Amino acid sequence: MIDDERVALAIDIGGTKMAAGLVTRRGEVVARNQRPTPAGADQDTLFATLAAVVTTVRREGEQDGHPLPVVCGVGCGGPMTRHGDSVSPVNIPGWRGFPLRTRVAELTGLEVFVDNDAKALALGEGWRGAARGMMNYLAMVVSTGVGGGIVLDGRLLDGTDGNAGHIGHIVVEPDGHRCGCGAVGCLEAEVSGTAIARITGRPASEATGEVIERAGMLVGRAVASVANLLDLRLAVVAGSVALGFGQRFFEAAQREIDDCTFFACERCTKILPAGLGADGPLVGAAAVGWSGLGEQLLR
Numbered sequence: 199m200i201d202d203e204r205v206a207l208a209i210d211i212g213g214t215k216m217a218a219g220l221v222t223r224r225g226e227v228v229a230r231n232q233r234p235t236p237a238g239a240d241q242d243t244l245f246a247t248l249a250a251v252v253t254t255v256r257r258e259g260e261q262d263g264h265p266l267p268v269v270c271g272v273g274c275g276g277p278m279t280r281h282g283d284s285v286s287p288v289n290i291p292g293w294r295g296f297p298l299r300t301r302v303a304e305l306t307g308l309e310v311f312v313d314n315d316a317k318a319l320a321l322g323e324g325w326r327g328a329a330r331g332m333m334n335y336l337a338m339v340v341s342t343g344v345g346g347g348i349v350l351d352g353r354l355l356d357g358t359d360g361n362a363g364h365i366g367h368i369v370v371e372p373d374g375h376r377c378g379c380g381a382v383g384c385l386e387a388e389v390s391g392t393a394i395a396r397i398t399g400r401p402a403s404e405a406t407g408e409v410i411e412r413a414g415m416l417v418g419r420a421v422a423s424v425a426n427l428l429d430l431r432l433a434v435v436a437g438s439v440a441l442g443f444g445q446r447f448f449e450a451a452q453r454e455i456d457d458c459t460f461f462a463c464e465r466c467t468k469i470l471p472a473g474l475g476a477d478g479p480l481v482g483a484a485a486v487g488w489s490g491l492g493e494q495l496l497r
Contacts, residue, residue, distance in 0.1 A: 203222075203223075203265055204222070204223050204265065204268050205220045205221060205222050205223075205228065205259070205264055205265050205266075205267050205268070206220070206221050206222075206223075206267055206268065206269050206270065206271055206483075206484040206487040206488060207219075207220060207252070207255075207256065207267035207269070207270040207271070207306060207308060207487070208220070208221045208227075208270075208271050208272075208273075208480040208481070208482075208483035208484040208487065209248070209251075209252065209270065209271070209272040209273070209274075209302065209483055210272075210273050210274075210315060210318075210479035210480055210482075210483050211235075211248065211272065211273065211274040211275065211287070211290070211298075211315070212235065212275055212289070212315065212341070212342060212479070213235060213275060213287065213288075213289025213290055213342040213343065213392075214234065214235055214289075214341075214342050215232050215233065215234055215235055216232060216233055216234075216235050216247055216248050216251050217230060217231070217232035217251065217479065217480060218230070218231055218232070218248075218251045218252045218254075218255040218256075218480075219231070219255060219480040219483075219484075220255060220256075220259045220264055220267060221480055221481060221483075221484030223488065223493075225322070225325060225326035225481050225484070225485075227477050227480050227481065228259070228262075228264055229255050229258050229259040229262065229264060230255060230480060231251050231254045231255040231258065232251060233247055233250065233251050235247065235290060238291070238292070239292050240292050241292050241293055241296055243292070244290065244292050244293060245296075245301060248302075249305055252302075252305060252306065256306075267306075267308060268308075268491075269308055269309055269310075269311070269487040269488065269490065269491050270302060270303075270306050270308040270309065270310045270311070270487055271310075271311050271312075271313075271318070271483045271484050271485065271486035271487025271488065271489075271490065272298065272299070272302060272310060272311070272312040272313070272318075272483055272486065272487075273312075273313060273314070273315035273317075273318030273319070273479060273482050273483040273486060274287060274298060274312060274313075274314065274315055275287035275288060275289055275290065275314070275315055275343060275345070276288070276314045276315075276345070276361050276364065277359070277361050277364075278298075278312070278314065278359070278360060278361065279359055279360070280356070280359050280360040281299060281311070281312060281360065282298050282299040282310075282311075282312020282313065282360075283297060283298075283299050283300070284296065284297060284298075285298045285312070288343060288378050288379070289342050289343050289392070298312055299311075299312045309490070309491075310487075311486050311487050311489070311490030311491075312486070313360065313486045314345060314347065314360065314361060314363075314364075315339065315345060315479065315482070315483075316337065316338060316339045316345030316346050316347045316363065316364075317345075317346075317347035317354060317360075317362075317363060317486075318347070318479070318482035318483050318485060318486045319337050319338075319339055319347060319436055319472065319474075319478055319479065319482040320335075320336075320337035320346070320347030320348065320349055320354060320363070320482070321347070321349075321354055321482055321485035321486060321489060321495060321496070322474055322478055322479075322481040322482030322483075322484070322485045323335075323337045323434050323436075323472055323473060323474060323478070323482075324337075324349055324495065324496045325481070325485050325495040325496065326473075326474060326481055327434065327472055327473035327474040327478065327481070328434040328470050328471070328472055328473030328474075329349070329432060329434050329473075330473075331497070332349070332432055333349070333351060333352040333496075334349060334350055334351065334352075334428070334429070334430050334431065334432070335348075335349050335430060335431075335432040335433065335434065336348050336349075336363070336365070336421065336424055336425070336428075336430055336432070336433040336434070337349075337433070337434045337435075337436070337472065338365050338417075338421075338433065338434075338435050338436070338437075339435075339436050339437040339440075340389060340390065340413070340417060340435060340436075340437040340439045340440035341390070341391055341436075341437030341438045341439055341440075342390060342391050342392055342438075343366060343386055343390050343392065344365065344366030344385050344386040344389060344390050344437075345363075345364060345365070345366050346363040346364060346365035346366065346424075347362075347363040348362060348363040348424070348428065348430075349496060350428060350430075352496050352497075353496075354489075354496075365385060365420050365421075365424060366384060366385050366386035366390070367379055367381065367384045367385070367386060368384065368385050368420045368423055368424070369381060369382070369383045369384055369385075370383060370384070370385050370388060370416045370419045370420050371383035371388055371416065374387060374388055375387045375388060375393065375396075375397065385416060385417065385420045388412075388413075388416050389412075389413040389416050389417060389439070390439065391438065391439045394409060394413070394439070402438075402439045402442065402443075403442060405443065407446065410443045410446050410447050410450070411446060411447075411450040412450075413439070413443065413447060413450075414443065414446065414447040414448065414449065414450025414451040414454070415450045415451065415453070415454045416454075417435070417440070417447075417451045417454075417469075418450065418451035418452065418453065418454025418455045418458070418469065419454050419458060421433045421451065421455055421467065421469055422454060422455045422457075422458035422459045422467065423458070425455070425459055425467040426458075426459055426460060430467055431466075431467050431468065432467065432468055432469075432470070433455075433467060433468070433469045433470070434469075434470050434471070434472045434473065435448075435451075435469060435470070435471060435472060436471070436472035436474070436478050440471070441471060441472075441475075448469060448470070448471065451469045452468070452469050455467050455468075455469060
C-alpha cells in the first residue's frame, strides 16, 4: 500500500526561476518557494540562490507540520549527462559541466535523482495530468526555451545520455534563425520566448495574433514529425509561452498536425494544454524522485 503521508523534495531549475516544493505521493504540492535565476551569475552564485530556495521551503514545511522529505527529485534544463551528474543548461550560461546531483545531495542529505525538466514534466503529466492513463504520448514545454519528453509503451525514453525527446532541436524552418545549438531553424530558435523577443523586438506576452499563429503552426509541425515517427496520438504542452498564447496557439498547432500526419482523421494526433498548470514543474520533479525510488507512476 502507498504511504500517502510521504513527501518528496522537488526542485525545478530554469532560465528565469529556481523553485522548490514539497510534493506528496499523491502529487499534491503542499509547500513551495521560488526566486529568479540570477542573470549572468557564476556557478557559485547560482547554486547559492538554489540553496536558499531549498532551505526556505524545507524550513517552512517543517514549521507547517509536514513530514520530512524522503527523496529529492530535480528537473533541470539540458543538456546533461545521464543522472544529472553534469549539467550545462542552455539558458543558464554560468553552469557548464556543473555537478548538480552531487551538490544537491550534499546540500539536502537526501538521495537525489535528476532529469531534464521537460522529461520530468512528461512523467508528471502521465502521473497526475492531461496524459494520465496514456501509454504513448509526447509532453513538451514552450517557455524561455523549448523541450520535450516522450513516453512510449508506458516508459519514459532516456536515450544515450538521458536527453531523448528534445523536440526543441527539430528543424522546422530550414531557412530560419540561428539556434543557440548552432543549427538553423530549430523549433527553439523560432518559437521560444527568447526567440520571439529577439525576432520581433517585443516580449512574447505582447505577441501579435500573427506571431501566435506562426508559433502554433511550427509547434504543430514538430509534433507531427514526432507523432509520425513514433505512432503517437497525444501531445500535451506546457510553458508560459504556449499557455499564455492560449486557444489561438493550440488551434493553429492542431491544424498543422492534421495537415502533416498520415493517420486517418478520426485517429489523428491531438494537442492539448498540459493539465497540471503552475504545479507541473514541481510535480514533474517529484515524479523523477519517486520514480528513482522504484515507484510505478505510469499505469
